[in-house]
Amino acid sequence: MEIASFNVNSIRARLHAVPLWLREAKPDIVCLQELKTVDADFPIELFEELGYNVALHGQKSYNGVAVLSKLPFEEINMRLPLINSGDAEDEQARYLEVVVTGENGPVRVASIYLPNGNPAMEDGAVSLKYQYKLNWMARLKVHAQKLLTYEEPLILCGDYNVIQTADDVHDAALWADDALYLPQTRAAFRAITNLGLTSAYEQIDGRPHQYTYWGYQGGARAKNHGIRIDHLLCSAQAIDHLKSVRIDDHVRDREKPSDHVPIIGVFDL
């Protein structure tokens, strides 16, 4: 089973790029992020014609996540639970979890669009956006801890908006004050992976400076000024069955590309 993550930066702006990549890569499951549209305007039929079932959690203008799957969904969950009873209901569409049945039983897959959090500081104080990011990461940690107790193949796919180490960016000094690279962000990410989740890319391919995102500004792609922020985080039961992983960075050089490229894991599941 091939499982991929792809932040498309608007699904309606990617009606050419996404099907083109699906036809060549033929993944079994694809987690999409940043749809930037409501469910009613998502091109469901386009993906059904390519053989995919569609699970959707859209939102107007911002955010929005989906899972495309050649296998039928046994379960769909659109909510990352809140952790403080006093928290207002979270209206941002950033989480979608599904279960499919693989060759050896259930496989749980989530599409995650972790908050960006910039600017981290505002008027010398921690911004509301950065607080929201850290709180969201705390919620993800609690939920991941629960999912790991199921002791089943679990793959948390997505745009984590975290630059984990200096090897995941061209020049870490330029990101020192960025919400993606602040020590508190990286500590919160480690707190999640330390629960027992292994990045598929790091398990198979330890090469530094392999990126999944290049911004649109300043010729970042041509200069290879990218960052690696899209990950497939795997439970032990998933990583045991991981055969290979790749980043389809050629997609970034096509016409009207997303600023992110797909990352794909091949699992014997």
Add this chain to the structure above:
DNA sequence: ATGGTTGCGTAGCAA
């Protein structure tokens, strides 16, 4: 360099 790029929605925010 008080700029850079794209998308949404049609001004200004978000990334």
